[in-house]
Amino acid sequence: MGAFLRDPSVLVEALRTLFLGWGLSPGLTTLLLYVLGGLVLATGPMLWVIFLIWFERKAVARFQDRLGPNRVGKFGLLQPFADVLKLLTKEDIIPAGVDPILYWAAPILSVAGVLLLWPAVPLGLGIGGNINVGVLYLIAAGTVGTFAIFLAGWSSNNKYALLGAMRTVAQLVSYEVPMVLILLIPVLLARSMNMQDIVRAQDVWFIVYVPLAALIFLIVSIAEIGRTPFDLLEAESEIIAGFHTEYSGMKFAMFFAGEFLHAFTIGILTAVFFLGGWRGPGAETYPVLGILYLWLKGFLVYFVVVWMRATHPRIRIDHLLNFSWKFLTPLALVLLVVAALLDKVVVDLGTWPRALAHLVSHGVVLAVTLQIVRAWARRLPRPVVSEPRPVARPQPQPQPTGTGD
């Protein structure tokens, strides 16, 4: 047990010896271990979703001064299981005129797109993702989710679903630009695209170096998963349920689970890039402890996401796109250039002076940005719905001609 805590790879080695002892060939053993690892990595987060659903319902309920689920089990903890059973046993309704293959593929791709992010995540020292192009891999895996939502909307044979799909493609593609730019900043600070190296480089968490970048990353990630205030893909008040209007039962549940897991995943990713990942007291000696730290940090960010969901209204589609193209993208570009130039100068100063230099640069950028935004806002024409009308008063006589109302 102690050996496992110190070096979790002994478990893999024990399994390998076991399989080899059964007389399997080395190649097949390696494949089997990969498959097993994949199964564990895919099943763990999916089971965690059951808890997330309970937590989110409970938390949002508290924000809205309600109790949330509280009948099934202690604190309503068994409610998600009841929901899962209900969804599993529901009739599987397939509307007329749907595209037979793509309609089925979309929910699967939606979950797969989220699970594909997990192999790149470093869970602890020597555990989990160790891909040398890890950050690029994350961006590549993100495209699967875009396709899943587009396919769901297109194959449903429903114009509201198609509208949702169109918004999806516009929104996700727009927000991918600032996301890639912002992800370059931790890569630049760590001098590596390997996420394990990025975590290892954070003797001081990167959120201390580049707090604005962390904030933009969180905002952009929320837009990428399509949650409030960016949930235009499924804006209930306008287009019913957007891309998943025509989905019911277990297929709907897969979209649902995919979205919840994605929300938690961006929490984990924010933790990896800006909050020191698995780092914490004792995590180097006992890598398993690192998983716990990462989980706690990820959960903290996830709570912020839920908090935003509970407190913000949805923003309008043109505001959404303007926000990305006219605000986040230029700001991300400026931050990237500043970080690149500054880091070249201060990289040899030691950890804390380097962090402070970056922090000060972010303060300057923030001040300038606020001034520009304020100046821009003053130049905006004040939105007027119609000409101001006088209060009702007795008219002396009706005007036969003229332009009055």
Added chain:
Amino acid sequence: MVAYWIFALVSLLMVLAALVAVTNRNLVRATMGLVLVLFGNAVLFVLLEAYFLAVAQVIIYIGAIAILIVFAIMLTRHVGDAWGPAFHRAWAWAVVVAGGLAVGLLFWIAHWPAADGKAKSPVDPQYTKLLGKALVAPDGYVIPFEVASALLLAALIGAIYVAWGGRRVKGPYPQRSEEKEA
């Protein structure tokens, strides 16, 4: 051995997806066939241990080009519906050209000295770094790299000009005028 089986499976899938991409009358399904082919390509790169190329393949071809095709389909009315013949009327010529090309390629590969059935040992593990340095090194490819960026910027500005219809836009918030018209 396992790698051979994965290669065979992925190749078979790619051929089937390619057939879907060229024969399906529905443009969205054809696009999805193309996406599957490109994805299979990425898997082949992974089998060759060229991870950077695999990821770049997915980002550029699936994340950018296939999404662009999807954009084009969505912005064009009724193109998403299946209509018209699936084959061009000169399909016989196309078969001749494609067949000739395939035979030529097979012949060439079979007589290629490197194709003795054994793959070379994987390239330098630092090849991503080498590639990145070559792209920005003054004695490398920095000029083509920068020229390509300038070209893309020019295309971007040109696209905006065409999209605005050449008219001048005043003020910080051009949507206002359209809202008034509507």
